[in-house]
Every structure is written in C-alpha cells, then in structure tokens.
Amino acid sequence: MAKKSGGGGCLVVVLVVGLLAFGYYKWQHGSSSAPPGGADTGGGTGRYVALGDSYTSAPRTGRQAGTPAGCERSDDNYPHLVSAKLKPAEFADVSCSGAATGDLTAAQKTSNGTNPPQLNAVTAKTTLVTLGIGGNDVGFMSLASSCATSQRAASPCKDRLTAGGHDQLAERIDATAPKLGAVLERIHSKAPDAKVVVVGYPAVLPDGDGCWPTLPFGAGDIAYFRDSLGKLNKMLEDTADAHRAGYADTATPGKGHDACAASGERWVEGVLPASPAAPLHPNARGEQGMADAVLAVLKLP
Template sequence: MRHTTRHATVVTAALLAVWTGGPALAGSPAPSDEPVRYVAMGDSAASAAGVPDQTSLKCLRSNNNYPHLLARHIHPAAFTDVTCSGATAAQLSDQLAALTPDTTLVTLTIGANDARVVDVLEYCSALGLAHPQGAPCRDHYRRDGHDEVLQRIVDVGPAVATAVDEVHRRAPQAHVLVTGYVRFAPTGVPAADGPRDPACRLRETFADGDLAYLGLVERRLDAVLGRAARTHGADFVDNHPASNGHDICAPDGVRWSEGLVPTRPTAPFHPNALGEQAMAREVYARLHH
C-alpha cells in the first residue's frame, strides 16, 4: 500500500508495546526509535459533538472522542486533534494545516457532511412523523428512477480520495486510516406493516418503510468511503460489523448511536460515548491487524 508499509509496521510495534505493556514485536523497530506523531482529522462523529467533556464550543470537540481515547492508550510523542463538527472532505484546509512531514499516524473520519446525511435523517424524521406508514423519505428522494441521496454519496468518493491524497502529500511517512461511521439503522427491520419497538419509537420517528432505505444509505456511504481509502493508499476502518446490534433501537447501555431524541449526551444521529469507545477499539485493532 502506498506510503504506509514501513511506518505502519513501526506504529504497530509501538502500539502493541504500550497497549499490552509487553515488548515490541520481534524484528520490529523499538517504539523509541520511531515515535508516533498522531494527527486526528474529521467531522462531528470524530469530534464527538455533545459527548462530555466538550473542550471546543466552535468544533463541538470532546476530550473523550475516539482520537483522545486512542491517544491515552498509545501515548504518542505528539498528538494533535483538529476534528471539527461540520467538516467536509471538500473543505479540509484548516485541518490539513496540522500535518507535517514528521506525522506518522493520521485518522480521518469524513464524508457524511458532503452527502448531507444528517439533513436527510432530520427531514426523514419529519416526514415519518406526518406519514408513519409507507416510505415517504425514500419516495421524496427517489424520482424518475434517480435517487438524490445515493448520487450525493457517489460524489463523496472523489472528494474523500482527493483529501487522502493531500494527507499523503503533506505527511508522506504517515500511516493513514479512514474510519467509517458506526451503524445507526437497525439491521433487522420490521415489514412496513409490522410492529415497531415502542421504546425505539420514543427516540426516532422514521416511517416504517424508510428504515430499510436509511440502512441502504449508510451501507452505500460505508462502501464508498472504503473504496476511496483503499484505492488511494489508506487503510479503512469499517465500524459496521462491530456495531451490528448497537443501533439507535438497541437498549440504553448497548446503543452506540442516538436517534432524534438522544438519551445519552451527544448530538442527534451521532455516536454516544459508547460509540466513541467502540471506534477507538476498532482503530486500534486495525492498526495492529
């Protein structure tokens, strides 16, 4: 994989030594030889908007977001968190400025704002409140065989690829990981005329038939992000498999994402503290995979 092989090995050795308290892998450089210099980039899913404690009102950044949780385990020689709510792949100039030729590790969570996913979820919530049966959201965005939301997701791919290329240009020695989003839509959804979980209904107002559509939206975004990362020399952290069963309809204490009315501190349709912890685990696991 372009730019990443040697420094991925170095970072892996350092992380294993720090996380497990044991020695570095045999044959790998000692962690002190190649210190980890970590820059975290991304949008509100990475900044953990609304999750305590918020340290930046401008960026809605938490000191318990997944980059901070990861940094507490790996103890990098340098750590810069420039994640910020509202960030898009098309407009990352402020965050890119944090990269240097000495940067050895970069995480990037981006793309949802380019596709305006939260806007879609909010609008679908309103449509579902007025028309709880059928699939009014899907029907609104899908006209004449063309789906506006899915097309926007397709367009995200080149923007993310360009962002990854620019990260490589500014930090040519860095191991770059593009992180996907945790799942919010239930994987097993009822039929359009089937029963809904009453407890979940208190947290979301999607029409019965739109849950499957929203699941398609998030799967398609995940696939586009993964393809852009892998074809441009970055690793992809797919958070969907681990988050099965932890969607917005899961019980409190199991749920990693919140719905329209969060019951744990976070922004609507964003990861809660458990989701951020899960993302940190998945990034770490991918680093020493």
C-alpha cells in the same frame, strides 16, 4: 485428458463462486484493512493527527477539547482514546462538527469560532492520520428533521430522493469519492511516512423496520437510509484501498448497538438522547467501539 480438463473447470467455478461470495460478504458486512507501510506511532514517538466530522469530534459526550468551541470536540472521542492507548509524542485532534471534505482544505466557520483547514495539522513529522468524513457531503444529518413521520409505514424521504428514477443519495456518495481520494493523496504528499486510516460510520439504524415512534422514521425510510449508509461505507472502504490507506470498519462491531437498541447497549443515540451525545450521534460507548476498531486495524489490543 477430459477428466483433467473437467477438474480444472470445477476449480475455476469454485474460485469464481468463492470470490463472488467474498464480494457479497464485504458488501453486506464490510471489512477492516491495515494501512500499508508507514512509520510507527506510539510509546513516546510519532505524531498522530485526527481529522473528521461530528462522528469523530463526538459532541456532548465529554468535556470540550481544544478550540473553536463550535467544533464541539470532546475529550473522550475516539481520537483521544486511540491517542491514550498509543501515547504518541505529539497528538492533534482537529475534527469539527459539520465538517465536509471541503473543510479539510479550507477554513470552516462554526456557530462559535472558525476551525482552520484541518489538513494544516498534517505535517512532514506526522506518522498516523485517522480520517472520518463524508456524511455531511451526502447530507444525512440535514435530512433527518424532514423525514420524521406520524405513519409507521411511510417513506417521505425515500419517495422524494428517488423520484424520477434518480437516487440522490447514491449520486452524492459517488460524487464524494473523488473528493475523498484527492484528500488522501494530499495527506500522503504532506506526510509521506504516515499511516492513514479512513474510519467508517457505525450502524445507526437497525435491521428491519426500526422502532417507530421512538425513532420517528417510517419503515421505508429506515431501509433506504440504512442501505445508503452501507453504500457510503463501501465507498469509503474502496477509496481507502485505492489510495494507500487502511479502513476501520465500525459498522460490523456496531451491529445491534444502533439507535433502536436498549439504552445500555446503544452506541448511537436516537432523536432524544438517553446518554450524553448529540441526536443521532455516537455516545461515549460508541466512541470507545470506534476507537477499538481503529486500534484493531493498527494491530493493537
């Protein structure tokens, strides 16, 4: 009996270690997951609606698509690429640069026109929704200009945002989770038959200390923002899972294609883009990589 009990104990230990290792892997690397249930979309059937911010709208990567012009929505962003592959009966891309979760349910004023509440595009006929949102709630882009430094090892933003023992970005990420959850529930309510996919953010910053001065952020801030973006993606993944949505991990396939990569390999441009794109945003190559991640979640080649 003692031997039998010992074997069971070893099995428990192995299972626990395995689960911990899996959790560590997911934290470090992320993972995609398919959306549960829902109607099929494509081949001339269904309605696909794309919601999101500038990482979805893809400013300056292609020709302007739709209105208002201030949303800077390009015709080669990942929603358009996914739609071209799926060929749904109806397609609506209402993503908009600068959007936060609040702009999904309220009109968003841009520098050139007003975008209606994005969720207005989600109807009972909708069979697929992709959602890329959260970065502006946390304030990543608005912080970039204040973080530039002439000192390679400096970390002005980390020092300021973690002063007093409070990590402001971590707190903002936590505060965004219930907002995202409420949006996902609203989508399910408006479109009960829709598959919903939350789309994560690609790898913007490299491992290591970065590429100062090409990317003019000190090593401490590079590490801080890289870790914060990882926390944001983890929150997006967890919230999607908790609210019956799939998750498209774009950070893992984007690893090595960050803003410090060679211009021919880069998915995300630097402060001075070498390819058509907004600074610190995906270029056309990055939008294709994001589209591939969404298609993989939908089990399409």
